[in-house]
Amino acid sequence: MAQHPIVCVTGATGFIAAHLIKKLLQQGYAVRGTVRKLSKHSSYRFLENLDGAAERLELIEADLLSPGSFDAAIGGTQYVMHTASPYLINVRDPQKNLVEPALEGTRSVLESCRKASSVKRVVLTSSIAAITGAPDSNRVFTENDWNTTSSLKENPYHYSKTLAERAAWEFMQEQPGFDLVVINPFMVIGPSLGASLNTTNQMIRDIITGVYPGILDVNWGFVDVRDVALAHIRAIEKPAAHGRYLCSAEALDMRNVVAILRKAGYGNDYKLPSLDLSGKAATTLMKLVSWSQPRDTGAYLRTHLGRRMRYDNDKIRKELDIQFRNIESSLLETVEDLISWGHLKKKS
Numbered sequence: 564m565a566q567h568p569i570v571c572v573t574g575a576t577g578f579i580a581a582h583l584i585k586k587l588l589q590q591g592y593a594v595r596g597t598v599r600k601l602s603k604h605s606s607y608r609f610l611e612n613l614d615g616a617a618e619r620l621e622l623i624e625a626d627l628l629s630p631g632s633f634d635a636a637i638g639g640t641q642y643v644m645h646t647a648s649p650y651l652i653n654v655r656d657p658q659k660n661l662v663e664p665a666l667e668g669t670r671s672v673l674e675s676c677r678k679a680s681s682v683k684r685v686v687l688t689s690s691i692a693a694i695t696g697a698p699d700s701n702r703v704f705t706e707n708d709w710n711t712t713s714s715l716k717e718n719p720y721h722y723s724k725t726l727a728e729r730a731a732w733e734f735m736q737e738q739p740g741f742d743l744v745v746i747n748p749f750m751v752i753g754p755s756l757g758a759s760l761n762t763t764n765q766m767i768r769d770i771i772t773g774v775y776p777g778i779l780d781v782n783w784g785f786v787d788v789r790d791v792a793l794a795h796i797r798a799i800e801k802p803a804a805h806g807r808y809l810c811s812a813e814a815l816d817m818r819n820v821v822a823i824l825r826k827a828g829y830g831n832d833y834k835l836p837s838l839d840l841s842g843k844a845a846t847t848l849m850k851l852v853s854w855s856q857p858r859d860t861g862a863y864l865r866t867h868l869g870r871r872m873r874y875d876n877d878k879i880r881k882e883l884d885i886q887f888r889n890i891e892s893s894l895l896e897t898v899e900d901l902i903s904w905g906h907l908k909k910k911s
Contacts, residue, residue, distance in 0.1 A: 567592040569640040570799070573633065573672060574647025575622060576607050578761035579688060579751060582792040583644055588615035590796070597625035597636045597647065609757045627668030633675040641681060642799045645672045646688040648727060657719035665727040673731060677739040684742050686798045688791075689728040691749045691784060692721035694809065697866035698782055704874040706747070706807040717862045742805070744798040748791045749784030749811035749872075753893050754900040767897050768907055770817070771824055773834030778818050779849060780841035781864075782872045784811035787888040797883040808879040812887030814872045817841070823891050829898060832909040843869075 570587055574580045575596025587594050598607050601624045610616060623636040627647055637643055647668060654660040669687070676682040695704055696712035709729075713721035728745060735743050750763045760768070769775060791810055798804045815823075818841060825835055840849055846869045853864040879885050901907035 568642060569593045569595060571595045571597070571633075571637050571640045571643045573597045573625065573636070573643070573645045573668075575610060576757060576759070577646055578755060578757075578759075578764075579748075579788055579791050579795075580644075580646040581610060581756040582753075582788050583646065583795055584610060584616075584620065585613050585756060586789075586792050586796055588613055588619055591615075591619075593619040593621075595621045595623055595636045595640060597633065598622050599626060600624065606757075606759075613756075627664040627671065630671055631675070633672050634678060637672070637675040637682065638679045639681050640679065641683050643672065643676055643682055643685045644688070644795050644799075645669065645685060647672075648688070648724070654719070657715045657723070661719050661723040662715070662726060665723040666730055669727040669731050670734065673734045673739065676741055680740060682741045684744060684799055685731075686795050687728065687731050687743060687745045688795070689745045689747045689807070690721075690724040691747055691809070691811070692718075692724040693728040694747055694807075696721045698870035698872035700871040700873070702873065704809070704872075706809050706878055712866075718866060744804050745807040746791065746794050746798065747807055747809050748786050749814075749874075751786055751788050751791055752890075752897045753788035754896055755788075755904065758904055760901075760904070760906050764897055764901060764906075767820075767894065768901050770820060771829055771833045771835060771898065771907065773836065775817075775836050777836045777838030777840035777845075778821055779864075780816070780846045780869050781867050782814055782816050782870065783820075784814045784872050784874060785890045785893070786811045787890070787893040790885060790887050794879060794883055794885055797885065801883060804882060808883060809874055809876055810879055810885075811874060811876055812893075813890045814874070815890065820894065823894055824898065827895050827898075833907075 570592050572580050572583050575598050584594050584596055625632040625636055648665045676685055693710055694708045696710045696718050710721055710725045752763050794810050821835055850865050853861040
């Protein structure tokens with residue numbers, strides 16, 4: 564049987580990247596993963612324990628802000644999956660902490676791919692954030708949409724993802740010798756392979772522990788991390804894959820999420836919100852209250868409260884043959900995973 568090519572996965576310890584590496588190893592690929600510090604062995608030990616890792620996983624140090632640092636990891640590989648990018652809220656310096664690593668890191672990885680000359684395709688992990696800065700009840704979003712509203716001052720994470728993806732497509736105009744496919748996931752949930760807590764799962768924890776004052780009129784698109792990983796792999800295995808792929812299984816209101824968790828019995832042990840703040844008057848009040856929140860949290864609430872997320876995921880279903888997992892099941896798996904890692908403790 565022909566040997567699988569080598570795949571480089573940047574940001575190897577990340578929530579999505581770890582699942583990518585696990586699935587690539589399961590399918591027989593050789594994987595090179597990048598980490599920021601090889602000296603911090605505890606942060607990536609879980610990757611070394613994956614089935615097949617001893618024989619086919621190599622970890623290499625690389626930094627998003629160090630030009631040329633990805634050369635060693637990418638040289639000789641046929642496919643690169645660039646997942647490394649900060650996902651942080653309420654950072655002190657959005658330009659330094661979000662935009663520069665996302666933008667310069669993407670350019671650096673693509674430049675290393677061009678130098679390698681062996682790379683056939685790059686799969687970039689972008690985000691719904693690059694498609695829209697806020698839901699819009701009056702339109703259905705597709706891969707043709709771009710976020711034109713976010714900035715350093717309003718939803719800077721969304722802004723960083725938009726700039727990074729645009730830079731990637733601009734780079735491709737130089738005909739570097741490989742092609743580019745982009746995956747744009749929504750809120751990614753599901754079990755974590757490592758002990759760190761990703762931002763979306765943290766949001767689920769916040770809902771279940773009473774951080775939110777009540778049930779807000781906010782709506783999210785959700786996708787299971789294992790489906791996101793599969794989409795990346797299909798993007799290298801299907802030669803006809805092209806362009807962007809909006810990656811989301813289902814949109815749910817916060818009311819739906821709370822109802823699913825309550826039905827599963829988590830209301831007995833945790834402080835699930837019960838106060839209904841989803842009406843028009845309450846939403847107006849919450850927008851006023853948002854000004855007292857940390858800058859980015861407040862901006863997010865003002866651009867998302869009272870709006871429905873509508874989108875078309877036909878392209879990824881048809882072209883990458885993705886059959887999405889049931890989101891109710893993924894939510895419940897997420898909660899059990901939070902408990903198992905100790906991120907969620909029962910109320911006293």
